[in-house]
Amino acid sequence: GENVEQHPSTLSVQEGDSAVIKCTYSDSASNYFPWYKQELGKRPQLIIDIRSNVGEKKDQRIAVTLNKTAKHFSLHITETQPEDSAVYFCAAKKTSGAGSYQLTFGKGTKLSVIP
C-alpha cells in the first residue's frame, strides 16, 4: 500500500517568514495530493490540493508543488501569520483502481509562527 513520509515534524518560523513542509510517497499510481490544516482542538480542513497533471498550484499565500518523477510534493506558506500556527497533514491517493478510495496521511507537521 501507499506510504507517505512528512518532514519536518515540527517547524518554528518568525512571523512574515516562509514555511516549507515536504512529503514523499511510495505508490507511483497516486495522483491526488491534498493538504489539511488542523488547528488545536479542531477538525482537519482541506487548504489546498493538487492533481498529478500539474506541477504547481497557488492560492494566495499558500502553494503546493509536485514532482512526480521524484515522488515528492511540498507545501509553501509565504508571509506567515500567527493564525497559520497549526498541524499540517499531507496525503496521497489514487483516483482509480483498487484502493482508490483510501487517503494515506503523513504524520503531520506542527507549525508555530512566532510573532
Added chain:
Amino acid sequence: GAGVSQSPSNKVTEKGKDVELRCDPISGHTALYWYRQRLGQGLEFLIYFQGNSAPDKSGLPSDRFSAERTGESVSTLTIQRTQQEDSAVYLCASSLAGVVGSSYEQYFGPGTRLTVT
C-alpha cells in the same frame, strides 16, 4: 449546508466497558471514513464505507472494534471491552469519492474524544 456531525463530543468510560460513537455524514456523500487520532499523532485509518459495497475494515486494530453504516446515512463505531490504549479522538469523514467528476475532498466531523480510565 450542515457539515459532518459526531456524538458524543466527549466520552469517559471505565476500562472494560463498551462504547458506541456516532457519525452523521453530509447528506448525499456516498463515502464515509473513520480515523483514530492519538494525542499529538497523525490520522490512523480504521474503516471505509462506500454506498452499499462491503466496507474495508483493514484498518481496525482488533476484533474489539466494529462499525456499521445503514445505506448512505449514519454510521456507528463500537469499541467493546475498552482498554486504556483506546483513548484517542475518533474522527469521521465523508466525501463524494466514487462519484464521477466529484471532488475528492474529505470533510471531517469534530471528533469524539474518548478517555478510558
